[in-house]
Amino acid sequence: MQRYLLSRLVQSLFLLIGVLLIVFFMIRLTGDPVSLMVPKEASAEDREAFREAMGFNRPLLVQFTDFATGVIQGDFGNSLNFRQPALDLIVQRLPATIQLATTALIFGMLLAIPLGIIGGFNPGSAIDSIGRTLGLIGQTIPSFVLALIFILIFAVKLRWFPSFGRDSALSVVLPSVALGLGSMGQLVRLTRSAVLEIRNEDYIRTARSKGLSQYAIAARHVFRNAAIALISVIGVQYGYLLGGSIYIETIFSWPGLGNLLQQSITARDFPLVQAIAFFIAFFVVALNLLTDFAYAVIDPRIRFS
Numbered sequence: 336m337q338r339y340l341l342s343r344l345v346q347s348l349f350l351l352i353g354v355l356l357i358v359f360f361m362i363r364l365t366g367d368p369v370s371l372m373v374p375k376e377a378s379a380e381d382r383e384a385f386r387e388a389m390g391f392n393r394p395l396l397v398q399f400t401d402f403a404t405g406v407i408q409g410d411f412g413n414s415l416n417f418r419q420p421a422l423d424l425i426v427q428r429l430p431a432t433i434q435l436a437t438t439a440l441i442f443g444m445l446l447a448i449p450l451g452i453i454g455g456f457n458p459g460s461a462i463d464s465i466g467r468t469l470g471l472i473g474q475t476i477p478s479f480v481l482a483l484i485f486i487l488i489f490a491v492k493l494r495w496f497p498s499f500g501r502d503s504a505l506s507v508v509l510p511s512v513a514l515g516l517g518s519m520g521q522l523v524r525l526t527r528s529a530v531l532e533i534r535n536e537d538y539i540r541t542a543r544s545k546g547l548s549q550y551a552i553a554a555r556h557v558f559r560n561a562a563i564a565l566i567s568v569i570g571v572q573y574g575y576l577l578g579g580s581i582y583i584e585t586i587f588s589w590p591g592l593g594n595l596l597q598q599s600i601t602a603r604d605f606p607l608v609q610a611i612a613f614f615i616a617f618f619v620v621a622l623n624l625l626t627d628f629a630y631a632v633i634d635p636r637i638r639f640s
């Protein structure tokens with residue numbers, strides 16, 4: 336298993352380097368940040384002086400080398416828009432994004448796994464139909480459309496929940512549900528298909544012949560084997576929720592990394608965009624590594640592959 340995990344670690348390091356390269360060069364295709372930061376009436380000499388002071392006139396390879404060296408040292412530079420260290424801004428916004436993503440994942444799991452298990456044991460039942468319908472809605476309707484619908488119904492019409500901000504415990508309900516429905520849709524379909532496949536195995540029939548109840552069979556045998564497939568998907572989904580919440584955070588004015596990323600892209604804040612992209616990629620890669628480790632612990636076949 337050590338060789339397996341070492342190979343995954345090396346792959347993850349190359350992936351992070353690739354992310355750094357792509358983000359660094361792609362963000363520079365959006366235009367010159369000097370045009371946004373320097374007043375329009377500034378002279379060409381003033382613009383060139385500012386560009387030299389910020390280091391934008393140096394070759395791109397030199398700029399990337401300086402950026403990569405700073406990342407290794409924990410220095411992501413200063414935000415051009417907020418005039419603060421980029422790392423400080425990320426640390427300030429990260430808890431809000433983690434709270435939103437974690438709440439969304441918990442919501443999706445609590446709803447999807449029971450519906451998937453019940454639907455897998457009772458295909459065609461009313462609960463199975465509900466689970467498949469919710470799964471279809473979660474996977475076909477974009478999260479930002481669901482967010483707008485939820486705001487209209489539950490914030491504007493019914494006034495049950497706030498429509499923006501992070502002022503109370505209720506503030507996280509609408510954004511987390513809108514964000515988590517997509518994950519819920521995938522999890523409920525995966526759980527259902529896994530149960531449908533497992534319930535006809537020989538050891539399940541043996542458990543029934545021993546007189547075990549349906550609940551005991553589901554808890555001891557079905558869910559334990561279905562969890563092997565679920566773990567890998569849950570890890571990937573959590574990474575997606577951490578990195579894919581930009582629209583939801585913008586719509587709900589949620590003070591997280593997604594909202595900060597949207598602001599930094601609009602302002603062409605190169606250092607901040609690079610720092611946020613690196614942190615999101617780092618968390619996604621770390622989650623995938625943890626998922627691979629858990630997968631190897633649960634399934635012995637992976638350890639010796």
